[in-house]
Amino acid sequence: xQRVTQPEKLLSVFKGAPVELKCNYSYSGSPELFWYVQYSxxxxxxxxxxxxxxxxxxxxxxxxxxxxxxxxxKPFAQEEDSAMYYCALRVDSSYKLIFGSGTRLLVRP
Amino acid sequence: DTGVxxxxxxxxxxxxxxxxFRCDPISEHxxxxxxxxxxxxxxxxxxxFQNEAQLEKxxxxxxxxxxxxxxxxxxxxxxxxxxxxxxxMYLCASSPGLRGSTDTQYFGPGTRLTVL
Numbered sequence: 001x002q003r004v005t006q007p008e009k010l011l012s013v014f015k016g017a018p019v020e021l022k023c024n025y026s027y028s029g030s031p032e033l034f035w036y037v038q039y040s041x042x043x044x045x046x047x048x049x050x051x052x053x054x055x056x057x058x059x060x061x062x063x064x065x066x067x068x069x070x071x072x073x074k075p076f077a078q079e080e081d082s083a084m085y086y087c088a089l090r091v092d093s094s095y096k097l098i099f100g101s102g103t104r105l106l107v108r109p
Numbered sequence: 110d111t112g113v114x115x116x117x118x119x120x121x122x123x124x125x126x127x128x129x130f131r132c133d134p135i136s137e138h139x140x141x142x143x144x145x146x147x148x149x150x151x152x153x154x155x156x157x158f159q160n161e162a163q164l165e166k167x168x169x170x171x172x173x174x175x176x177x178x179x180x181x182x183x184x185x186x187x188x189x190x191x192x193x194x195x196x197x198m199y200l201c202a203s204s205p206g207l208r209g210s211t212d213t214q215y216f217g218p219g220t221r222l223t224v225l
Contacts, residue, residue, distance in 0.1 A: 004151075043112075044152070044200070044216040051211075086151050094165060095140060095204070097214060099151030 002027045004089050006100035013077050014108050021072040021103050023061075023087030032090040033063055033070040034097065039083045047072075047085070057081070077107045111135060113217035115201050121223045122191055129187045130220045132201030139206030141184050142214060143176055145169065146198040158184060159206065191224045198222075 003026040013019055025031055035047040048056045050063040050070060061072045070087060084104050088097040114133045122128050134141050140159055144152035155174070156166045160181035170176075173191075178184040188195055198221050202214040 006151075009149075043218050046213050046215075049213075088151075095212065096142065096154040096157060096165060096167075097144075097152070098154065099144075101149065101151050 002089060002091055002098050004087050004098055004100035006085075006087055006103050008103045009101070010104045010106065012106045012108065015079055016076050019072075019074045019077045019081070019105065019107075021085050021087075021105065023070045023072065023100060025068050025070065025087075025089045027068075027089060027091055029092045031063070031065075033061070034088040034090070035059070035061055035070075035072050036086045036088055036099075037083050038086070044086070077105075079107045079109060081105060082107045113201055113203050113215055115199075115217040115220050117220060118218060119221050119223075121225065123225050124193060125190055127187065127189045128191060128222065129185055130199055130201075130222075132184045132186070132203075132217060134183070134201070134203030135205075135215055137205070138203035138215075139181075140204045140212070140214075141178055142202040142204075143184070143186050144200040144202065146200055146219070147196075152200055155186075188222075191222075193224045196222055196224045 005024045033050040037047045038044045059074045084102050086102045087100040116131045142157040143155040146152045156176050158178040173189045176186045198219040200219045201217040204212045204214045
């Protein structure tokens, strides 16, 4: 079965520290991976997708098919990065997204 | 605001009652999705439409749940004979209908359902 695992419910770091939000997926085909973010009192929004290989707000994520991972990284966290982050998987045969349970990132001053 | 809108934003109902939620997607978006999110979990897929056709339904969508998108624009999600376990945030999303992973899903603010 397809599944996304985010092992950390909460990640707390100080401003300026590096951040890595972990995401592992289970899928035997060619996955499409996404990171969505939800800031306080805002709706869920796309942060980045693996196929674009882009950096958004200083965040990057690399798809590692060998380790079935898509970890989200930022070298220097900012207070405004505090939010809920969800990793999501899309499989070949569908347009639905399969989400992980989310990680709350708290960046302290 | 031209984003996805959902009404009502909050709904409190008694067990056994029927409820209906509405979603208005971004104009000209072909695909529309419904998800459910419970506390501490990520959104779980319920169903999606391509224009007016309902193309996929999750096993989570029991017989008490029905969704429609009659003219390929707005959609409604109805829950009959609500149960306390139906209490959740119901999220709607829409996407333009592009191919592959460029087809971004844009989410609405959600409808929070509380079943007493």
